[in-house]
Amino acid sequence: MLRLDPFAGPGFASLEALAKAVDDVDLPVGLVELVRLRCSQLNGCTYCTRLHRGAAVAAGETRDVASWRTDPAFTGSERAVLALAEAVTLVHDGHVPDAVLDAAIRAVGEVRVQQVVWVATVVNAHNRLAISARLT
Secondary structure, three states, X not given: OOOOOOOOOHHHHHHHHHHXXXXXXXXXXXXXXXXXXXXXXXXXXXXXXXXXXXXHHHOOXXXXXXXXXXXXXXXXXXXXXXXXXXXXXXXXXXXXXXXXXXXXXXXXOHHHHHHHHHHHHHHHHHHHHXXXXXXX
């Protein structure tokens, strides 16, 4: 089976530069890693799921992000952020619902919502590269 090298080509360097820019967000590192982890889970990217689970643990996270809807350990703000990240990841189902976007803005503000959208967008791009290159 032919494998693609996701690290080759001019696009990867640009994506990595974007990823570094997105790292400078006004959100807790653990929450950012949970966003990346949840997006990776939804996309079925085992490579990125392993990577971001490890990063989340390194940031002190012990919660199971797959149960964010029902686990009382997640705050309302964290739930709003994770709902937004899921909606961005599953955008092929339609637009990000207004109710999800509005709830996230109420919970964390417009600037942080924009940051969450960028974090989710960048990890989704990485997921697609890893999946296309059969790293997962």
